[in-house]
Amino acid sequence: MADTRTVFFVSDGTGITAEAWGAALLSQFDTSTFENHTIAFVTNVLDAEKTVQRIDRANVPGQRPIVFSTTVDQDIKNILSTSKSLFIDLFDQTLPTLELELGVKSAPIKGSAHGISNATKYQQRMAAIEYSIEHDDGQSLRALDQADIILVAPSRCGKTPTSMYLSLQYGVKAANFPIVDEDFNTLKLPASLEKTSDKAFGLISTPQRLQTVRSERRPNSKYASIEQCRFEIDSAMHIFEKYKIPYLDSSTKSVEELASVAMDIKGLRS
Amino acid sequence: MADTRTVFFVSDGTGITAEAWGAALLSQFDTSTFENHTIAFVTNVLDAEKTVQRIDRANVPGQRPIVFSTTVDQDIKNILSTSKSLFIDLFDQTLPTLELELGVKSAPIKGSAHGISNATKYQQRMAAIEYSIEHDDGQSLRALDQADIILVAPSRCGKTPTSMYLSLQYGVKAANFPIVDEDFNTLKLPASLEKTSDKAFGLISTPQRLQTVRSERRPNSKYASIEQCRFEIDSAMHIFEKYKIPYLDSSTKSVEELASVAMDIKGLRS
Numbered sequence: 057m058a059d060t061r062t063v064f065f066v067s068d069g070t071g072i073t074a075e076a077w078g079a080a081l082l083s084q085f086d087t088s089t090f091e092n093h094t095i096a097f098v099t100n101v102l103d104a105e106k107t108v109q110r111i112d113r114a115n116v117p118g119q120r121p122i123v124f125s126t127t128v129d130q131d132i133k134n135i136l137s138t139s140k141s142l143f144i145d146l147f148d149q150t151l152p153t154l155e156l157e158l159g160v161k162s163a164p165i166k167g168s169a170h171g172i173s174n175a176t177k178y179q180q181r182m183a184a185i186e187y188s189i190e191h192d193d194g195q196s197l198r199a200l201d202q203a204d205i206i207l208v209a210p211s212r213c214g215k216t217p218t219s220m221y222l223s224l225q226y227g228v229k230a231a232n233f234p235i236v237d238e239d240f241n242t243l244k245l246p247a248s249l250e251k252t253s254d255k256a257f258g259l260i261s262t263p264q265r266l267q268t269v270r271s272e273r274r275p276n277s278k279y280a281s282i283e284q285c286r287f288e289i290d291s292a293m294h295i296f297e298k299y300k301i302p303y304l305d306s307s308t309k310s311v312e313e314l315a316s317v318a319m320d321i322k323g324l325r326s
Numbered sequence: 327m328a329d330t331r332t333v334f335f336v337s338d339g340t341g342i343t344a345e346a347w348g349a350a351l352l353s354q355f356d357t358s359t360f361e362n363h364t365i366a367f368v369t370n371v372l373d374a375e376k377t378v379q380r381i382d383r384a385n386v387p388g389q390r391p392i393v394f395s396t397t398v399d400q401d402i403k404n405i406l407s408t409s410k411s412l413f414i415d416l417f418d419q420t421l422p423t424l425e426l427e428l429g430v431k432s433a434p435i436k437g438s439a440h441g442i443s444n445a446t447k448y449q450q451r452m453a454a455i456e457y458s459i460e461h462d463d464g465q466s467l468r469a470l471d472q473a474d475i476i477l478v479a480p481s482r483c484g485k486t487p488t489s490m491y492l493s494l495q496y497g498v499k500a501a502n503f504p505i506v507d508e509d510f511n512t513l514k515l516p517a518s519l520e521k522t523s524d525k526a527f528g529l530i531s532t533p534q535r536l537q538t539v540r541s542e543r544r545p546n547s548k549y550a551s552i553e554q555c556r557f558e559i560d561s562a563m564h565i566f567e568k569y570k571i572p573y574l575d576s577s578t579k580s581v582e583e584l585a586s587v588a589m590d591i592k593g594l595r596s
Contacts, residue, residue, distance in 0.1 A: 061428070070586035072495070076346045080396060081420055084432035094595055096586050122427065126350060142427045149419045150351055157392065157412045158331070162354035178580065185487045189462060217455045220490050224581075225342070310448065311494075316340035316366050325364055 060089040062114040062121040066107060066136060068128060071096035077146060078124030090122075098127055104135035111139040128164040177227060184223035184230070191231035192216055197248050200231060205322050206252060207232040208245070208296075209259035210288040211279075212269045214306035214314060218259065221315045228324055240291040245299055257318050258296040258303030260289050265307040330359040332384040332391040336377060336406060338398060341366035347416060348394030360392075368397055374405035381409040398434040447497060454493035454500070461501035462486055467518050470501060475592050476522060477502040478515070478566075479529035480558040481549075482539045484576035484584060488529065491585045498594055510561040515569055527588050528566040528573030530559050535577040 063082065065074035071094040082090050093114075095107050104127075114121045121141040127133050128147065137143045151162050190196050191203065193216065200206070205228060207215045215232035222230040239246055245253055261269070263286040270280035278284055296303045302321045306314055319325045333352065335344035341364040352360050365377050374397075384391045391411040397403050398417065407413045421432050460466050461473065463486065470476070475498060477485045485502035492500040509516055515523055531539070533556040540550035548554055566573045572591045576584055589595045 070580075070582045072582055072586070073346045073350045076343045077350075077416070080343045080347075080416060081424060084398070084417065084421060084434065085424065085428055085430060086433055087430055088428055092596065096590060096595075122424070128354070142423070144420060144423065146347070146350060147354065150414060151354060153412070153414065154351060154355065154392070158355055158358055160355060160357055163356055164354065182484075182487055182581070185490055189459065189486060189490075192459060214452075216459060217452055217494070220455055220459075220494060224487070224490060224494060311452070312340045312342055316342070320366060325366075326362070 060091070061119055062116075063090045063092045064107075064111055064114075064121055064123045064141070065092065065094045066098055066123055066125045066127060067094075067096050068099050068132065069096065069126070071126075074124050074126040074146070077126070078144075081124075098132060098136070099129075101131065101135060104132045108135060108139045111136075111141050115140045130164070180227040181224060184227045185220070187229040188219045188223040188231070191229075192219060194233040194246070200248065200252060202229060203231040203252070203255055204228045204324055205230050205257055205318060206249065206255045207259060207318075208235060208249065208256050208292075208301065209306075210235050210261075210266070210292050212266060212273070213259040213261045214311065215259060217311045218306070218314045218318070221311045222318065225312075225315060226319060226324070228319070235288070235292050235295065239295065240288055243291060243294050243298065245295060253299045253301060255322075256299065256301045257322060258292065258301045259306045259314070260292055260296075260303055261285075261305060261307045263289055330361070331389055332386075333360045333362045334377075334381055334384075334391055334393045334411070335362065335364045336368055336393055336395045336397060337364075337366050338369050338402065339366065339396070341396075344394050344396040344416070347396070348414075351394075368402060368406070369399075371401065371405060374402045378405060378409045381406075381411050385410045400434070450497040451494060454497045455490070457499040458489045458493040458501070461499075462489060464503040464516070470518065470522060472499060473501040473522070473525055474498045474594055475500050475527055475588060476519065476525045477529060477588075478505060478519065478526050478562075478571065479576075480505050480531075480536070480562050482536060482543070483529040483531045484581065485529060487581045488576070488584045488588070491581045492588065495582075495585060496589060496594070498589070505558070505562050505565065509565065510558060513561060513564050513568065515565060523569045523571060525592075526569065526571045527592060528562065528571045529576045529584070530562055530566075530573055531555075531575060531577045533559055 065071050065078050067074045075094055098104055098107050111121050123141045123143045125136055126146045155161055207219055209215045211234055219230040219232045222228045233249055263282050266285040267280055267282050274280050304314055335341050335348050337344045345364055368374055368377050381391050393411045393413045395406055396416045425431055477489055479485045481504055489500040489502045492498045533552050536555040537550055537552050544550050574584055
């Protein structure tokens with residue numbers, strides 16, 4: 057029986073882990089429909105009681121809400137679990153197994169379940185995002201040799217979001233460079249990239265997809281024509297193969313996937 | 327007993343969910359040390375066998391590796407679970423509970439556990455990141471009325487990374503605007519922001535923290551002096567209070583927290 061449920065991701069922190077964890081589980085039920093809500097920063101008894109009220113207002117007979125909770129504090133958890141819901145706790149099921157394995161008891165740390173591992177890594181991410189913005193779309197050649205990866209692609213193949221994701225998620229300094237008319241005609245990398253081509257990673261798309269995306273920006277232009285899109289993609293592939301630059305088709309992959317595959321291929325993953 | 331363990335986040339997708347989920351659990355053991363590795367895109371039997379070999383190479387007597395797996399395919403999971411590790415599967419423990427609740431069997435969808443809910447939301451995120459980059463640091467006034475939120479702050483208080491995070495994570499169109507000398511002196515918002523001040527969200531820092539961050543960029547400058555930092559923060563708070571703009575101190579919060587709190591305060595969360 058198909059089902060429509062209200063889902064709450066409840067957290068004493070940002071709710072980001074609760075969302076990722078819960079969404080992964082719900083993704084396995086593609087015949088059901090879920091209406092998702094996030095309730096973040098539930099850090100005290102009053103918040104917890106309000107959260108219970110909100111969950112209970114969404115209660116429908118036979119279709120009680122599903123709650124994915126990543127709250128750590130036992131008092132708060134006790135209150136949340138009184139809601140008229142299927143209450144699923146991230147820690148309940150797995151912490152005992154880990155405690156047994158590690159031979160220590162866990163020490164509840166409120167709001168800590170958001171996965172930022174330490175301050176150093178955090179500073180690294182902040183520096184990376186600044187670097188990536190400065191080096192978006194070939195804007196700056198300054199310190200290009202400090203890039204961990206340089207995304208290279210024709211206009212509108214996903215360079216910018218992939219760069220931002222690489223820096224925010226992985227703390228990787230990601231520059232990105234457009235391939236433009238001159239490069240297509242000479243089938244050469246921009247001169248400024250030739251000596252750092254070992255850091256280059258290419259993106260292409262399909263002509264149809266690129267036409268659609270470009271048409272949103274400049275309808276009926278040469279830029280958005282299927283011939284131009286096909287020419288640019290073909291030329292880009294030529295360049296990538298000539299310089300032995302690995303590349304991906306962004307038309308069938310999410311930014312998360314593009315970034316993650318690029319991390320693997322360029323050996324940037326620890 | 328303190329413990330050092332090798333941890334593997336193993337996934338048939340990007341590994342991002344496995345990392346978030348595993349890190350949340352491990353964060354509760356602050357006396358132990360973990361050496362983390364992500365193995366992404368384990369999508370076939372050969373990959374699975376190689377992954378087992380890699381896990382087994384990290385095996386130390388009495389300190390077997392811990393594996394957090396979000397792979398969906400049962401054949402792959404069977405292979406992975408033969409590794410000499412504590413093998414913890416995201417789905418094993420919770421899917422049966424959800425199946426019972428929803429009255430349907432789950433349908434394994436490979437690589438689907440990364441939580442991108444649907445194509446519409448995805449397009450929205452891509453549009454948002456472009457918007458946020460165009461509107462970084464007050465660069466453009468075009469379509470400023472389309473912003474969902476406008477971050478306003480003195481230089482180096484975290485506007486840029488917070489904007490990027492808001493757009494990438496939540497698909498929110500986040501512009502950001504610096505408060506500069508003229509504004510400090512008049513204690514007024516920049517004219518271009520006055521009519522959209524209901525979308526404004528302020529960031530401040532502490533004078534000490536701001537001095538440290540600014541000194542990295544311009545050591546021994548007036549810009550980085552404690553007096554100037556104090557003056558700018560005081561003035562920014564004056565402006566925020568005058569225009570009733572909510573604001574946060576970014577010196578004690580992660581970008582994830584800043585973004586998540588801003589979503590709540592501005593009512594942008596579904």
